[in-house]
Amino acid sequence: MKLIEKYFPYSEWRRHQREIAKVVYSGIVEGKVVLIGAPTGLGKTAAVLAGALAAIEDMGRGKVFFLVKTKNEAQAPFREIKALSRRGVSELVAVFRNKREMCSLEYARRLSYEEFLEECRYLTEHGLCEYAKNVKSLGMDEVEELILQARSPNHFIQLLKKRGYCPYEVCRVVASKAKVIIGSYHYIFSSAVRHAFFNSVPLKLGDLVLVIDEAHNLPQSIMDIETASLSEVTLKLAEKEVKKYLVNPDEKRRALFALKTIEKIFRDVKKRFSIDELEGRLKLLEKSFVDAAFEGIYYLMDVLPKVIQRKREVLGSPIVSSPLRRVIDFYRRIEKTGIEYALFVTYEEGIAKLVYKCVDPSTVSRHVLDAAHSAILMSGTLPPLQYFTSVLGLRGEQITELRIDTKEFIPSENIAVFILTNVTTRYIERSEDMYRKIATAIAEIHRVRKSGCTLVVVPSYSVLRGVKRYLPDDLPVFSETTETTVDDVIKAIEERRDLIIMAIAGGKIIEGVEFRGSTGENFIRTVVIVGVPYPEPDDFIKKYYDSISSRLLDQELAWNCVFTVPAMTKVKQAIGRAFRSERDRAVVVLMDYRYQDPKLLSLLSDVVDLDRVIVAETLDALSGYLRKCPI
Template sequence: MINTKVSRYLPYVGWRPLQAKIADFIYSNLGEGRGVVIEAPTGVGKTAAALAAALAYSEGEPIKVIYMIRTNNQAIAPMRELSKLLKVKGLFIPYVLVRNRARMCCISSTSKLPYRDFLMECNYLKRTGECRYYIKLRESGVDHSLFMDTVAGLESPGEYVKSICKLGVCPYDASRMLISDARLIVLSYYYLFSLNAPEVVDLDLKSSILIIDEAHNLPYAVLDLNTQYLTEAMVKAAVVDVRRFVSDINVKAGALRALASIRALFRDLFIGVTEQGERRVDSTKVLEYFNDIDYLSEASGEVLASKRSRGILLAGTPLSDIIDFYKSVVKMPKDKALFLSIGNDGRAIVSRLMDPSVAASGVLNNAHSFIVMSGTMPPTRLFTSLLGVKVKVSELRIGLTEYVKSSNVKAVVYGEVTTKYTERSEEQYSRIAQALISVYDAVNHSVLAVFPSYDTLKATRKYIKQGVDLVVEIGTTTIEDVLGSIKVNPHKLILAVAGGKLVEGIEFRFNDINYIDAVAIIGVPYPEPNDFMNGLVDVVKSRANYDDAWHAVYTWQALVKVKQAIGRGLRSDKDRVFIILMDYRFKDNPIIWREMTNYLPNIEVTSSEGELVRMLKEFTSNNLNK
């Protein structure tokens, strides 16, 4: 029986059985210096359960609940539940949202600047009295009651910012001022997991319960948050800025010399680096190319001033990023390393944090409690090894078939193909394409085909015949465009990349119908081995054995991506989906096979395309929901 105190904070009339189980487990395990791991399928109601348990636990105590978000869309979930709690039960929880200052700015042109340039512009506007939102806040403060009345019932970050802008005050600074008055804080990862954040928030972790949804991404989100790039394109753009906007002859000449030296870095150090990936490089070799760097600082100030005087919107400059990168290399701690990288955006020098625990362990170990949850959590021992968690952790894992009927899922390993690097060939790509076409022809709605990389996607696409209505994930693809296209014609073959925008954080659903009939996972989406990934294995190995370290970095990244892809077809307990694991390695790798058979009911194996299509048609013929 769920605690009545917890039920008070449920934003619905009643509990779903699994949701009540999650809330009860969290509430009973929230204690000082404790962690809670929750794995449960999408649709169970994890967000509402975690919020209800945490708010109930903190009631009457000097404990704040901090809901951590990585993306703008992730803020929608807690805001939606708070809005429902107000509407259904008339209970308002005082809360604030704190994202980076640019995303909360009322001046739209300024908010689109690169973040470092935005902060410079923001400080300039405040210093000169040109930001009326800051001036009003400084002179009049913010009325607590009016602020909370304004944000009550809002359901998106965009509404939140617009509503506070209408009060005439800066949403970012006003929200930070009211942190002490809030019971719940919706907070960007940046403020707790960035080692060099220009701005911080005043929080007492010992008196905070952290809720982190989609936590399967947390170790790599922490690493990304502490990564800096110097790209060749950035240097070329800086040259254009100097030539166009710097009038001082000496400064211009010195800055161009400095940039020419940095451009030579890309010419010299990348000799022999041709494949996509990352190769480690000593920082001393990189610093040799940073000459006359002081001229870049002078040029940066002149460029920004010149652009501002000419009324140019988005008046940033890549010079600022180059200077920041140089400073980070000069002061680079032992936990970071430099890599030569060639990716889809060209050549780059990348400064990476090598150990996510450096940024995460202090936060998680010092919090009063934390709740990490996802539909695809890796094993707790591997997750805690990556993040350096030392406190006691309790876990609750709800399997897919506890939520979805076994009859709603059919999974088949199609062993006729593989994307294993040593076996890739045009014949393999042709076979994959033919199998996808046969699957597409056998369903009424859409097939989501998930590739391990964009290269394998492109190699397969050329074999897909005309007449197939394709949606292909590329850099400019937007979720809105994809969903709009499906509305026009729901019979699509969607080519996506594992871990990409069409596999995480999207629902192909309209009017309670999920338009994904089949999910085909082409190949096991292992990360590409490179110096960075292997270095990460070495870091984790210092806290675990080699096998666990390798699986934490490689195997479980692949499995999480596979489960995320499967989840696109199962967004509620009413959905039905046919899963095709298109690679013999799903059966031949013991760890992957064990995990898949535990996760999916009754997996069959076939190397016959005809048999695959027969099983698909048999499954869809029993589908009464679509």
């Protein structure tokens, strides 16, 4: 185990880090899938990388592919590799993000992702990208220098751009030499992206150790990755494009007829479903409903090159956006997939959209995780083993797991948990009176607690809007929106240390914001979880449940996997924002009578001592408990 010591980037080990590193090492050597559940702040990333790099050196082959969901999550492995270099163990690291975001050509970002890939290929094949050509003169010494100089993966990419290089091409070259690659889930779990990536970087799944950070997100992330959509706006833009850039009158007529036939789908949808009925929700459509409408798609494929070429000539630019290509790309996605996918329709801000979506993540995960040499699935809120075998299709015999309860990390006297039972966000019980009651309780909790920020976590934007309008005007409130950035939240906290922060369960704030000051103090002193954050009911959730249920032949287990476990994982995530070190102290209020259900509470047993949970039947009772609470 001396190699583990070699690849650990610090002089001292924290509690449990050696144990994690050894389990990871053994699991990789044996070709296992390793589940690591350990609280945030324990130092999982450094320990996992130490074990993984040691195993790879011992085996004499392989690479670590560290997979993250968000840009912020790439910071941790990048930081640990830099720390390792400072200790004299120099390791190259290749950092991949969305390829379009890595592009040095600013105007390329106006393209859809599929269009960008086409145009990138066109520029590189024709020798028209100076940034890509410059990479040939780059040496590895310069790359190592920039890695050490960079404050973050994003800064590393920006440094490469400033020096006139294509960051993607640089990292592609580095990836062939590096032991560690950092990239988003897409690079492995999107079959299209993976095949293209592996063709450009000589990699094979069988040579990779996949480290999957925030693995509780993996099932939903796979379904999101394996999604294609087409809006009525894109279709109308494609019609305008054909009218303007297709020169031959007969070709123009036939292409417009093919697009008008597809457009009929949206006219029929609007007759069948109102905007109020489907705004933000997915309604199942039979695939046969659209198949006939795409009869002319192959003709559109034939004329697309003419449209693109004419557009380049008229605009005088090698990079052009094409709505027609987006229509064709949508069809190519839906024609190749099978029963694990379903077609839906929805409205987004009143605009109709077709959505083709994966409804069983195991169809993707099983292939990837079986083909990889080994995989490490880690999370601070790791779901039960049965969840991974059921939803991701893993086999019990291929799994090794190590779980370190949050209770071992956070002293029980540092957390107090209360359940308020006179409110709920249960769908059929939502009303203005209920929202008013919830808002009154939040205001009272915040006033009684007095110090620090109160993090209020709600199941959805609709609940957030319903509750917020009844909060008193004199309370300082910051609310998450679809446009909220991490910087927005940090700035708001810096201005007011007594904020009520309203966030969506499993959203950007809960996933990505560290509520800590420069001296390490946690600004969150109270966490209020409004309702049980089950997914909003729609046809996608029903189809997802039906797919899992039919595969498992167990309705109760499928219900737990689709509804209960993800909801309680979000609850644990929210609680975890208040506890990033052993010193943190906070109060948690579970605001819904359903938390009295032993099945729900049992899923929090690794976080809180269930015997110490206090139930309050009224707000007055809760207020009394809080006033006496020593935390």
